[in-house]
Amino acid sequence: MKPLVVADLHASLSDPVLESMNFLNEVAGRFRDAISFAAGRPTEKYFEIEDVERCLARFREHLEVSKGLDPSQVRRLLLQYGRTKGIVHDLIATNLAVDEGVVVDPEAVVVTVGCQEAMFLVLRALRADERDVVLAVSPTYVGIAGAAQLVDMPLRPVRSGAGGIDLDHLADQVRGARAAGRRPRAVYVVPDFANPTGTSMDVRTRRALLRLAEELDFLVLEDNPYGLFGDHDERPPTLKGLDENTRVVYLGSLAKTCFPGARIGYVVADQPVSGGGVLADELSKIKSMTTVNTSPLAQAVVGGKLLQHDYSLVAATKRESDVYRRNRRLLLDGLAERFPGGELSWNTPAGGFFVVVDVPFVADDQALERSAGGHRVLWTPMSHFYRGSGGEHQLRLSCSALAPGQIEEGLNRFRAFAGEQIRESGVVR
Secondary structure, three states, X not given: OOOXXXXXXXXXXXXXXXHHHHHHHHHHHHOOOOEEOOXXXXXXXXXXXXXHHHHHHHHHHHHHHHOOOOHHHHHHHHHOOOOOOOOOHHHHHHHHHHHXXXXXXXXXXXXXXXXXXXXXXXXXXXXXXXXXXXEEEEOOOHHHHHHHHHOOOOEEEEEOOOOOOOHHHHHHHHHHHHHOXXXXXXXXXXXXXXXXXXXXXXXXXXXXXXXXXXXXXOEEEEEOOOOOOEOOOOOOXXXXXXXXXXXXXXXXXXXXXXXXXXXXXXXXXOOEOOOOOEHHHHXXXXXXXXXXXXXXXXXXXXXXXXXXXXXXXXXXXXXXXXXXXHHHHHHHHHHXXXXXXXXXXXXXXXXXXXXXXXXXXXXXXXXXXXHHHHHOEEOEEHHHHOOOOOOOOEEEEEOOOOOHHHHHHHHHHHHHXXXXXHHHHOOOO
């Protein structure tokens, strides 16, 4: 047969956002001896196969003792097709109450195949016709941009601002969209240590965002993969914790806090729907036609970890949080030691995995290839996180998955690369 014509396939397949992750993975695959500041992965320091077995056993005990299931019922629950909304929805609801002070009905929770599926389900439900648009703080996580492309939902950028989001610009974007006959359905935000910028939203701005959402009638999609990994034990309330009018759809991930290989995420969607029920019920209908259900075995593993730590992911991730704090300190101190003359500048996030570096040369995919091939060090061009232009002179460094020695050596290699680029570009600050 003749080759299929790309132009005859879905338009998203020609969008650079869908190429971004593949390109970065391809570069990492070709330069396996490079030290990678690119991947925003959790640390593997405490990965143990035996933990999976222990967590599974703990969840099985929970089913038998707390739920009163007999062995045949346990086997069926774990090994058969499962409930579309999930089998650990009640444990997740309890975790939110324990760690975040957020009380939700377990039936408003849909357990998903990673948080990426949660994003897709929500946008698919909200995209009724060509008038619908979603907004996102720019620069933004490529996953939400990709999900929007897949459901044919235009994404409009909102400036970041000192408080994590420029609310005046958000209001202008909402009003402008409506004046153009569009329906702005929601704004996507990562209030705590955002990917890619590492910035956070202060409490005053969080409250103001919720007031604006109520005033202008749109939803807030809150994504919170990094909220437990701050420099301080005291954490600001989530937007969902401040939500008094069911304006917030909460997107959760257990990839950074449990086992990323389990691919367990979830969405809390307690917004009432006309005719009865809540948005979560509608999302489960879509899920039943996509992934059918989330692996019960994978859910059992993360469920067991929640049970082991009395439903607290704060307690479960204490060792990992210490690693991330140490690594951020090493990265920031290391940058200051190697660039004392102001050749480069960077932000200083109070948590999370990422630091953004401003450079006096173009930090694009070609520069990344030179960095990987010539200096064996990887990073992420910030231009991948913008729709259109932006971030050409910025790059993202992630330190979450590296050991201290790798951070030191990686920064030495990065200094050599940056110095070479500065000399060749002829730019002196």
